[in-house]
Amino acid sequence: MKLGVVIALLVLVGVGAVFFSRRPPGPLPERLNNAIAPDIAGYAAALRESRNPYYGVVQSRELKARLASLAGAPRDRVKLHRLLCADLLRFNEIDEAVQHGEEAVKLARGLDDRELLAEALYDLGVARIRQGMLENCLPMHCGEGCVLPFAPHALYKVEEGPRAARACFVEVLTLRPGDLRSRWLLTIVCMAVGEEAPKEWAYPPLKSAVDIGRFENVAIPSGIDATNLAGGAVMDDFDGDGLLDIVTTECNPAGRMHYWRNDGNGHFTDRAEAAGLGGQLGGLNLVQTDYNNDGRLDLFVMRGAWMRDDGRQRCSLLRNNGDGTFADVTREAGLDYPACPRQSCAWADFDNDGWLDVFVGNESMEMRYPSQLFRNNRDGTFTDVAKDGGVENWRYCKGCAAADYDGDGLVDLYISNFGEPNRLYRNLGGFKFADVAVKAGVTEPINSFPCWWFDYDNDGRPDLFVAGYGRDIRFIAAERLGVDHDGPRLKLYRNKGDGTFEDVTKAVGLNKAHLVMGCSQGDFDNDGWPDLFLGTGFPLYDAYEPNVAYRNDGGRRFDEVTFSMGVGHLPKGHGVAFGDINNDGQQDVFVELGGFYPGDFFYNALFANPGHANRWIALKLEGVKSNRAAIGARIKVTTAEGRSIYSTVCSGSSYGGNSLQAEIGLGKTSGPVIVEITWPGGRTQRLEGVAVDAFYELKEGGAPRRIERKPFKLK
Numbered sequence: 270m271k272l273g274v275v276i277a278l279l280v281l282v283g284v285g286a287v288f289f290s291r292r293p294p295g296p297l298p299e300r301l302n303n304a305i306a307p308d309i310a311g312y313a314a315a316l317r318e319s320r321n322p323y324y325g326v327v328q329s330r331e332l333k334a335r336l337a338s339l340a341g342a343p344r345d346r347v348k349l350h351r352l353l354c355a356d357l358l359r360f361n362e363i364d365e366a367v368q369h370g371e372e373a374v375k376l377a378r379g380l381d382d383r384e385l386l387a388e389a390l391y392d393l394g395v396a397r398i399r400q401g402m403l404e405n406c407l408p409m410h411c412g413e414g415c416v417l418p419f420a421p422h423a424l425y426k427v428e429e430g431p432r433a434a435r436a437c438f439v440e441v442l443t444l445r446p447g448d449l450r451s452r453w454l455l456t457i458v459c460m461a462v463g464e465e466a467p468k469e470w471a472y473p474p475l476k477s478a479v480d481i482g483r484f485e486n487v488a489i490p491s492g493i494d495a496t497n498l499a500g501g502a503v504m505d506d507f508d509g510d511g512l513l514d515i516v517t518t519e520c521n522p523a524g525r526m527h528y529w530r531n532d533g534n535g536h537f538t539d540r541a542e543a544a545g546l547g548g549q550l551g552g553l554n555l556v557q558t559d560y561n562n563d564g565r566l567d568l569f570v571m572r573g574a575w576m577r578d579d580g581r582q583r584c585s586l587l588r589n590n591g592d593g594t595f596a597d598v599t600r601e602a603g604l605d606y607p608a609c610p611r612q613s614c615a616w617a618d619f620d621n622d623g624w625l626d627v628f629v630g631n632e633s634m635e636m637r638y639p640s641q642l643f644r645n646n647r648d649g650t651f652t653d654v655a656k657d658g659g660v661e662n663w664r665y666c667k668g669c670a671a672a673d674y675d676g677d678g679l680v681d682l683y684i685s686n687f688g689e690p691n692r693l694y695r696n697l698g699g700f701k702f703a704d705v706a707v708k709a710g711v712t713e714p715i716n717s718f719p720c721w722w723f724d725y726d727n728d729g730r731p732d733l734f735v736a737g738y739g740r741d742i743r744f745i746a747a748e749r750l751g752v753d754h755d756g757p758r759l760k761l762y763r764n765k766g767d768g769t770f771e772d773v774t775k776a777v778g779l780n781k782a783h784l785v786m787g788c789s790q791g792d793f794d795n796d797g798w799p800d801l802f803l804g805t806g807f808p809l810y811d812a813y814e815p816n817v818a819y820r821n822d823g824g825r826r827f828d829e830v831t832f833s834m835g836v837g838h839l840p841k842g843h844g845v846a847f848g849d850i851n852n853d854g855q856q857d858v859f860v861e862l863g864g865f866y867p868g869d870f871f872y873n874a875l876f877a878n879p880g881h882a883n884r885w886i887a888l889k890l891e892g893v894k895s896n897r898a899a900i901g902a903r904i905k906v907t908t909a910e911g912r913s914i915y916s917t918v919c920s921g922s923s924y925g926g927n928s929l930q931a932e933i934g935l936g937k938t939s940g941p942v943i944v945e946i947t948w949p950g951g952r953t954q955r956l957e958g959v960a961v962d963a964f965y966e967l968k969e970g971g972a973p974r975r976i977e978r979k980p981f982k983l984k
Contacts, residue, residue, distance in 0.1 A: 361868030394437030401430030412486035453746035502844030503926030518552030580610030630666030668923035726824035736785035789925025791847030795883035795934030804842020
């Protein structure tokens with residue numbers, strides 16, 4: 270099949286014809302009702318007919334006009350050809366992008382400028398890599414496609430793109446031997462065709478220190494292998510049948526939601542249209558909640574992130590009607606205005622009244638778009654109390670997470686900001702907060718993105734993970750080679766129990782640079798120690814870093830297990846969700862893959878846990894005095910051997926959507942366990958003699974009820 274035909278088919282499947290429809294240019298709407306598809310179609314068309322750096326086409330036309338009118342001036346022509354090469358890649362206009370890249374190289378060869386030639390060759394090499402992915406990974410469509418290291422059956426069959434890229438990067442390295450970016454990308458294209466990179470530029474083999482078994486990607490036989498751009502993902506039980514479903518969004522303003530209902534036999538059916546979600550378009554992130562305490566999980570969609578003023582899209586609060594459908598109640602809830610660029614929120618009961626409130630982290634810039642804290646009025650509506658509470662942030666919020674870090678019974682709030690110090694808002698009560706981040710020692714990294722609270726060392730105190738975000742592949746190239754660099758790194762802060770935190774990042778082996786976006790934490794092997802899954806990337810097409818997995822070794826250190834697990838996809842990783850999707854007691858992992866540019870789509874991945882012979886327990890909690898979803902409830906499990914394991918009911922991270930069912934690995938314990946629950950607000954409950962390897966439902970103050978759930982195989 271010719272490349273042009275392949276691209277045309279993939280665009281129709283992965284991006285959507287509405288977004289690419291031609292409309293007259295005009296101003297972008299400031300307020301949008303995202304439940305009405307025609308409004309979004311107009312917004313998508315307006316974006317396309319703009320200079321938006323992600324979705325606009327005006328800049329390409331202007332660059333072409335400038336190039337056509339430019340006589341002589343070869344250096345300026347090189348620049349314009351390079352710009353067009355990169356710009357056309359956004360929409361997968363590969364043939365034209367390659368032509369401009371080749372022309373830039375041709376002109377640069379006639380100039381006495383090694384650096385200019387090296388940069389032109391690099392750009393052309395990146396275009397050729399993309400060509401190789403479009404001609405191989407996507408049409409091949411196998412579960413291990415574009416996963417590092419390449420499996421034999423996943424090697425590229427159409428080699429024109431990668432071999433041309435190889436030649437480009439080899440020449441760059443002869444001109445500029447220290448170019449780590451080209452060295453890293455050269456290694457990737459050589460692996461794609463089953464060759465070794467030249468010895469003088471080869472990277473160390475991609476190996477995992479620990480083998481915890483291969484997690485097979487079963488998305489294709491499961492029926493959830495749709496293509497997406499960047500988006501959010503939630504894994505939870507939305508219809509109350511005891512099976513975890515999957516819901517996704519994507520950033521494409523005309524991209525539709527998917528509601529993959531678990532059929533209970535290894536297959537999923539997309540019920541988005543039947544559920545009333547067909548008109549919910551766009552959304553870089555989403556989380557689940559139960560805002561009205563009716564026992565049914567609702568959805569909250571966030572839109573407009575990274576888009577600055579073009580991202581003035583409203584969020585969507587989608588009420589679960591309990592009959593398989595959802596209703597958009599954003600306007601009646603008072604959450605529809607102002608429309609702001611946002612991608613993070615934290616649902617928690619900040620005033621301990623038994624109803625979930627929500628902090629919405631907006632991307633504030635130039636004193637616009639402050640963050641919002643919505644108090645739940647307990648009648649289906651919300652009131653913004655952020656200004657009076659002192660949590661407007663006025664910074665570029667990229668992540669937020671809630672937890673009672675100091676054990677005073679009040680939920681606190683951590684804010685991850687991009688380009689400015691992070692904040693830790695301590696809850697003073699009465700919806701009043703104080704920023705104690707400096708005193709607590711948790712302001713870094715300055716360029717940060719996703720974050721979460723979890724008890725990585727099982728000492729009973731919430732610790733804090735926050736990921737740096739460097740947006741430059743040279744940091745990853747240096748990291749993989751073991752060369753020092755100045756890029757933002759991961760941070761892990763251990764809660765010392767006195768209101769301050771210790772930076773233990775180096776001590777536990779996480780002092781690494783990764784381009785972390787979507788991510789979450791769960792337990793790969795049911796040993797009772799929470800592990801990490803990090804989706805990676807940034808919009809540019811040279812951002813090729815495999816998604817990353819780390820196993821927690823007893824709270825002492827984290828070992829990378831990416832390559833032994835088989836989860837190192839090169840396509841960008843966004844929404845990540847852990848959950849026991851086939852009721853076998855093992856947590857599986859769903860990852861929504863795809864980038865931010867309109868052409869950077871890829872298929873979902875669902876990684877089936879192979880099992881590790883450790884014991885487990887699963888608890889579905891229901892609050893009575895507490896919020897009904899029990900979000901924020903702390904669980905302590907004491908094994909027969911006296912070991913303590915801690916878990917919290919939450920969605921996992923600021924860019925992940927784990928099941929709210931507490932799925933707790935217990936290691937090699939021999940018998941019944943003691944379960945102690947600290948409900949939101951501080952009420953405690955103790956249960957003795959609880960059997961292991963079992964599912965339970967527990968209403969606050971009541972006795973546990975064992976639930977029989979039939980396991981099934983993921984094909």
